[in-house]
Amino acid sequence: MELNEKLFKALANKTRLEILRWLKDPENEIHVPTCVPISEEIKDYGGVCVSDLVNQSGLAQSTVSSYLNLLVEADLLIAVRHGKWTFYRRNEVAIQKLGALIKEEL
Amino acid sequence: MELNEKLFKALANKTRLEILRWLKDPENEIHVPTCVPISEEIKDYGGVCVSDLVNQSGLAQSTVSSYLNLLVEADLLIAVRHGKWTFYRRNEVAIQKLGALIKEEL
DNA sequence: ACATTATATCGTTGTTTTCCGATATGTCAA
DNA sequence: TTGACATATCGGAAAACAACGATATAATGT
Numbered sequence: 001m002e003l004n005e006k007l008f009k010a011l012a013n014k015t016r017l018e019i020l021r022w023l024k025d026p027e028n029e030i031h032v033p034t035c036v037p038i039s040e041e042i043k044d045y046g047g048v049c050v051s052d053l054v055n056q057s058g059l060a061q062s063t064v065s066s067y068l069n070l071l072v073e074a075d076l077l078i079a080v081r082h083g084k085w086t087f088y089r090r091n092e093v094a095i096q097k098l099g100a101l102i103k104e105e106l
Numbered sequence: 107m108e109l110n111e112k113l114f115k116a117l118a119n120k121t122r123l124e125i126l127r128w129l130k131d132p133e134n135e136i137h138v139p140t141c142v143p144i145s146e147e148i149k150d151y152g153g154v155c156v157s158d159l160v161n162q163s164g165l166a167q168s169t170v171s172s173y174l175n176l177l178v179e180a181d182l183l184i185a186v187r188h189g190k191w192t193f194y195r196r197n198e199v200a201i202q203k204l205g206a207l208i209k210e211e212l
Numbered sequence: 213a214c215a216t217t218a219t220a221t222c223g224t225t226g227t228t229t230t231c232c233g234a235t236a237t238g239t240c241a242a
Numbered sequence: 243t244t245g246a247c248a249t250a251t252c253g254g255a256a257a258a259c260a261a262c263g264a265t266a267t268a269a270t271g272t
Binding site: 003004005008009011012013014017020021095096098099100101102103104106 | 109110111114115117118119120123126127201202204205206207208209210212
């Protein structure tokens with residue numbers, strides 16, 4: 001984790017910011033959840049599948065998928081594949097570190 | 107100060123990030139300073155003129171000027187005009203607040 | 213094996229950003 | 243008040259991004 005252009009580019013988009021917020025509290029924020037947690041990891045750590053975020057955002061599936069990939073590349077999200085679903089969740093450690101880095105190093 | 111697209115867009119550029127770093131410690135980071143502090147405010151709070159940042163960055167004067175304006179608009183920099191110079195300095199309060207907001211609200 | 217579902221990737225088009233040179237504005241000094 | 247300097251603004255060309263539909267890949271169920 002470092003404060004580079006790539007990281008801030010990932011955050012420089014309304015929808016991607018919304019995705020991060022939705023994933024903060026999916027129980028309340030994801031209005032029509034469809035993917036049921038199917039593993040202990042998902043039950044423990046949470047995670048939302050792509051199609052739920054597609055519904056929520058109103059954007060095309062391909063757009064959301066690439067946005068999610070950008071956020072993973074920036075280390076802000078963690079992706080876990082289970083069967084045909086990929087569950088995305090926040091990388092809380094990295095996000096806290098980001099806040100600290102901005103205070104110290106920006 | 108809020109975590110919106112505009113703020114992160116301002117940070118999503120290598121040169122603008124460098125400018126923020128240079129302004130963190132201008133004495134050491136600005137290699138060829140030309141603008142002498144001419145007021146108590148600049149002496150007290152610091153601040154670097156546009157032409158020094160133009161030299162440092164190697165970009166055109168117009169580019170640097172608009173980059174600085176973007177950072178001011180995002181509330182990350184403070185601009186103070188003295189005579190024919192405009193001195194830019196970091197908005198440390200806002201930057202600390204940004205770090206805190208990311209930890210709490212991102 | 214085949215159809216279905218979920219996600220990822222590719223190619224494209226319109227929009228935004230980057231960065232420039234030219235020019236305008238503002239300030240000081242002679 | 244004219245010239246020189248510092249900065250800001252404008253208009254444009256090239257690159258990057260946003261967002262889409264079409265298609266590829268991957269896993270599941272029959």
